[in-house]
């Protein structure tokens with residue numbers, strides 16, 4: 001799908017994402033994960049800022065998304081939660097930061113929508129400081145045959161409606177990227193993954 005169409009799909013869902021921030025299950029997962037953020041934080045594809053209630057108050061956040069409608073809501077959420085945050089409205093797949101810019105990189109429910117998820121994981125690896133933290137809450141292909149069959153059958157339709165793939169092998173993609181998983185938890189029929197990780201050690 002081309003970028004402009006994808007942006008329109010997410011712009012249209014901004015109000016829904018604003019409401020979904022109240023979902024108790026998601027709040028629990030976000031709280032568990034986001035409390036590990038520290039220092040200079042990059043939040044990728046921030047959406048409506050559903051993670052904002054859970055950041056420690058002393059972090060400095062750079063948040064990016066290509067949907068201006070999502071960012072409007074995220075800016076309001078940052079203000080409500082008194083967070084020190086800057087916002088960038090851009091396609092992350094075309095963006096670059098100097099290597100080792102951030103102490104923490106956060107990506108929640110985003111690997112499903114990138115056109116090149118491996119490319120984005122490589123960027124996380126590069127942009128995170130050595131010994132820094134990469135925090136992921138991502139959904140993908142489950143592990144039970146009945147579930148995965150349904151996911152595969154519905155994926156083309158769901159992608160056209162929501163701009164989001166349901167068949168990505170999250171753990172496989174993260175492992176292939178070289179990112180070092182320190183801790184992982186699975187929920188919702190193993191479709192949702194919470195991952196605490198560190199970047200791969202790299203020679204520049």
Ligand SMILES: C[S@@+](CC[C@H](N)C(=O)[O-])C[C@H]1O[C@@H](n2cnc3c(N)ncnc32)[C@H](O)[C@@H]1O
Pocket residue numbers: 010011017044045046047048049050051064065066067070090091092093107108109110113114115164
């Ligand atoms: C499923 S939503 C998740 C939002 C948020 N991370 C959360 O946890 O609620 C996916 C978000 O990724 C953004 N997005 C998808 N592809 C992007 C890209 N290439 N560059 C920037 N933002 C992107 C969409 O605009 C949308 O806000």
